[in-house]
Amino acid sequence: MKNTYVKTIIVACVATFTFFIQQNSKAEAITENRIINEENLYLPGQANSTNADPQENNNAKIEIIKKESGVQKVDKKAETVKQEPEKPAVSISNEEKDLFARLVEAEAKGESYEGKLAVATVVLNRVDSPQFPNTVTGVIKQVVGDVYAFSPVQNGEINNPASDDSKRAVEEALTRTDRLSDSLYFYNPKITSDKWIRTRTVVKTIGHHVFAK
Known part of the structure; x- marks a missing residue:
């Protein structure tokens, strides 16, 4: 038992x-x-987690395979920078612009483009100044005493067509990016007989012209 x-x-x-x-x-x-x-759900360099999403891991694994095999597509849109043309700070009619360019041509014929641009700048500085008429046409056709302020208007040279450089100088001057220190006068020291204008403060000499204010 x-x-x-x-x-x-x-x-x-x-x-x-x-x-x-x-x-x-x-x-x-x-x-x-x-x-x-x-x-099997984890990828190299990825922290182990029991909450890992199999779909995400599979997608990541596919991306690694693509990179390792060189089959990687980069979809990058290139940024296109559109440079807008500089808009004129002063707006004038085409007729007035033509008159302006013809004056520049007559006053600065034979001068460099810089010299033509400086002459155009002086005209616009006068438009802005309370000492002169407030339009381009008014400044160009201003009468001082018994003569025109600009000799080409007096002698008729302003009626000749303007060159491409003079037209371009007018267009650039209208943007008002350089006011030439607000110069209001210009003259050729070799030919002027005006003693008063020689007393003005000289700003710059370009070619045969002295620019002053």
Whole structure:
């Protein structure tokens, strides 16, 4: 009776021990299989996370494959900078602009483009000054005493057509980017007999002309 009881206890212990071993083996197998499956979701350099989105990882993996194989498409739009033409600060009619260019041509014929631009600038400085008429035409056709302020108007040279340089000088002067220190006068020191104009403050000499204010 006693031997039978001991045998029963031994059998029960062996059965229990075997059961625990089997359960432990199953748990290890499940854990190992889960780790392997989760590792397949991770990418190199990416922190492991049980909450990783398989779709995101797959997309990232595809991108890595593309980069490694050189199949990487870069879609970059080049920025196009449109440079707008500089708008004139002073607006005048085409007829007045033609008169202006003809005066510049007559006064600065034979001078450099810079010299023509300076003459045009003086005319616009006079338009802005309270000492002179407030329009381009008014300044050009101003009468001082019994003569015109500009000799080409007096002698008729203003009626000759303007050169391309004179037209371009007028267009640039109208932008008012350089006011030539607000010069209001210009003269040729070799031919002028006006003593008063020589008393004006000299701003710049360009070619044969002295520009003053």
